[in-house]
Amino acid sequence: MASAFADDALPPEGVYDSREALFKAINEWAKPRGYAFTTGKSSKTPNGRVKVVYACDRNRLPPSHAVERVRRTASRKTGCKFSVLAKESLDRSTWILGHRPDKECGEHNHPPSEDPAAHPAHRRLEKRDAIRISNLATSGSAPRDIRTYLHNHSDSLATQRDIYNRIASGAGSDWMPKIT
Template identity: 30%
Template sequence: MITPLDVSLHIFPFIHCTFTDLNNYIVKLEPPPLERFNDVETLIQFSQKWAKSHGYALTNKTPHQGKNVYLACDQYGEYISLKGPTQRKSTTKKCGCKFRLRGSITAPIPLEILHNHPPSTTPSVHPLHCWLNEKELVQVEGLIKANFCPNQILSQLYSQGNSCTTRRTLYNYKGHLSIKGRNGKSQQEYLIHLLKGSNWIHSNKINTNSKITNLFFSHPESIELGHINHHVILIDATYQTCKYNLPLFHMVGQTATGHTFSLAFFYMEQENYKGYIWALQELKMLFWPPRIPKVIITDCDPALKTAIELVFPSSIHNYCTWHISKNLVQNCCKYFQEDDWKDYQKFWNLLVSSKSTEEYNSNL
């Protein structure tokens, strides 16, 4: 095997069929020879197998149907996003490689083009080599529907000789099945469809453009638990993880034994006190008609604090110790020496774990 691939590449005419059993053709191939093929598909399969054995992958870059076929490196050209700027940073394997092969019925024309990057150490780094065949697609779909985890599915595929498929391949196929199962509905529409077809309690707000701005939903068993364990609730949110830029808020209850359970969830377009008031009022109507929570724990959000004072004026509003500890590390750690900071953290953890007022005053 030549590394890096520094050879002259020739056209692949596809006139006569030379190879028939590509699955058993596993020898290390030399630089692409001048071969003949009966059809375009066999030409592409042979070229892909040759590239894979040398640590590369090829993709079909034929602009239109005709007498010529163009195959290029999978890192050919530059990445161009079709979705515009996104919140999350992404990477690309495109590096401007100019490597190309050409298959034609006409006379061969040599192409003196080199790869501008070294070969890969394993075929699994090339998505084109990770694709599942038709039999594997049917098998993986059944395993996904049976709630098998990716590691279990990969183990099953590896035992059958497929050593190139990765978790990313499975995640992408699972996403494809999800889109297929929505029957043309958007994610928001499909979520509402699922909620309406289930026993989940839900409500939403829609603006003048028929766009959902607020969505609240809770399971009946959570409501029943909330009626029994109504003393403490915790409200937290996840940010920048939704393609619609809607933060997801999670309301959590606590039992007498210290175990937590999900009370409700809600999406909110604008994180302001009006949205919080709407969500807390929905929560209050479902869980606490006769009584209200004694303690509400949040992440120090000013708008949420204002909403709590309006909806639950008699509840005690405490700040989450995890968020406080996180802010301490971010803002105070730089003012301590390493040993002093460890001592400070030890005393701080002792203080926040106090079980009574007397113990708190003693640890203070």
């Protein structure tokens, strides 16, 4: 993949049927370009409409090295200001995506990712994949075999750690039987 972002990194402005459809569309736009969006900040305008800033998933500042952290995990945060603005329409039936006026909100401060699986937003499991994980885990399949199955039979970019986490979090929920 390129060492710099293409000129078309910003998703096209437009109107969407729902907030979920807008979020899915901008992440589908971002995926082949080497980045992902997360919900940066939500607020209400004075007239009650919802306004959401969708920011690059590397938008927060990295943790301070001066503070001793309990978990020694790596951070992908770079303080990237790249973001777009979504507003609920006046009649509250659609969502409008617009670019932010600041120049820094249209540029990344890091190179694009080489693999879409580097972004948790692109690895998010759909309900049918979660059910597949449940069924395969219940039948005794190993997480690495489940990951291989998902990669061969769906569009999932889930890592083996995502599979472990889904099995652990689903043990008490209604869609996944408890694993004993």
